[in-house]
Ligand SMILES: Nc1ncnc2c1ncn2[C@@H]1O[C@H](COP(=O)(O)OP(=O)(O)O)[C@@H](O)[C@H]1O
């Protein structure tokens with residue numbers, strides 16, 4: 001069984017011993033934004049959704065608990081679950097997309113030193129990461145901070161409830177800013193300089209290791225058998241990459257979920273100049289990866305759907321279609337470049353390439369000829385240009401990428417896949433497994449239980465099902481628009497900051 005504890009829902013899948021998916025079941029949970037730029041979830045909601053998700057999956061597939069050989073976990077990364085002495089949750093978790101910690105990031109870079117932090121952790125301090133969240137708690141909620149005894153990431157908390165065992169994988173731990181990514185161990189130096197007790201951090205594992213076994217009370221709730229092994233699993237980006245077979249050099253993946261991620265495998269530990277890309281441990285034991293992360297990729301498209309696609313939603317219901325399919329087919333009818341219209345996708349601030357919580361979105365170049373289809377196309381093009389920025393950094397690092405494997409909700413659209421091929425100038429493929437991180441988690445479960453290499457299972461289970469080549473004529477036209485796109489953030493940065501400050505002070 002593979003579980004993916006996402007931002008909006010948990011997705012649970014069952015896979016047989018040949019790697020075929022035999023069923024899936026999702027259960028949603030809410031996200032709260034108590035203040036602008038904040039994002040929180042209740043760990044109890046994750047737990048209830050996990051129990052309902054596993055039960056729903058067993059019921060819908062007719063598989064019995066005793067037939068499940070093992071469970072692997074994928075999860076949204078970076079979120080802080082603060083637990084007290086009795087392992088009880090102290091407050092809602094601050095999520096990966098929470099932007100409240102700019103001041104704490106500046107403090108970390110000043111205290112540890114920017115270059116030293118990079119040398120020790122492989123990364124720079126970014127608002128979504130976990131260590132700044134701990135410092136925020138210390139500064140703003142000292143009564144909560146005083147009770148903290150354990151710090152976990154989202155999926156590790158749910159695994160604790162299932163097994164009673166504390167643990168974290170190297171891939172997810174890389175996003176805490178407390179891991180010595182090169183040596184795959186907690187960084188005593190960083191923890192000491194930030195005065196964060198190392199004792200709060202759980203034991204570290206590789207993704208295919210067994211972390212514990214299902215408790216009888218969790219078995220009774222879920223319908224699974226007591227003692228079922230739980231494999232550690234990984235952060236959702238590492239799991240998503242494993243789920244599409246990005247386990248060797250030369251292949252990259254693009255994940256189009258709420259966030260947007262360009263991900264490359266590294267056989268050895270590598271860092272990018274000035275730590276512009278994240279350098280993290282991979283879910284493949286003893287391997288690493290680099291990635292660029294956009295905060296609102298699919299999230300920008302979802303925002304567009306939620307606020308401006310009432311008509312399309314009604315059409316989707318009438319025609320029994322998905323509203324995203326209607327939106328993308330309308331967008332396809334607008335000309336390439338949306339007749340001189342560009343969209344900046346920094347609706348949640350940004351991480352890569354502009355680590356700036358005050359970055360904002362924009363439509364640039366509107367004229368009277370533009371209608372909704374132009375704007376929809378501009379949103380998709382703007383997101384894809386944003387992803388291309390990460391690919392440029394990967395290219396500048398000297399990595400030659402010959403194939404892009406796409407996953408996440410956005411990968412369902414053939415139009416968007418062709419757009420990625422044209423904007424990146426690289427062939428885009430899809431594979432037989434379309435369950436992304438949940439499938440990667442199932443591969444990790446099989447690896448732990450059957451004692452087979454993760455890379456070998458990817459080789460055996462994953463096949464390319466579709467390949468699109470870049471269209472040279474489109475590539476040239478997009479190149480011209482991309483040049484203008486790249487010039488926009490530096491020009492507008494000051495304006496974005498002024499507007500964010502105004503919005504925070506004048507209401
Ligand atoms: N048919 C589709 N065509 C294009 N984009 C889609 C389609 N379906 C979903 N999406 C995009 O995928 C996103 C959801 O992706 P998903 O991987 O499920 O996200 P997450 O795991 O972050 O919740 C949506 O916000 C939307 O932008």
Ligand SMILES: O=C(CO)[C@@H](O)[C@H](O)COP(=O)(O)O
Pocket residue numbers: 006007008075076077078096097128175236237257258259260261293
């Ligand atoms: O912050 C990151 C990776 O560094 C995000 O990838 C989150 O881990 C969750 O993203 P979605 O899967 O919900 O898009």
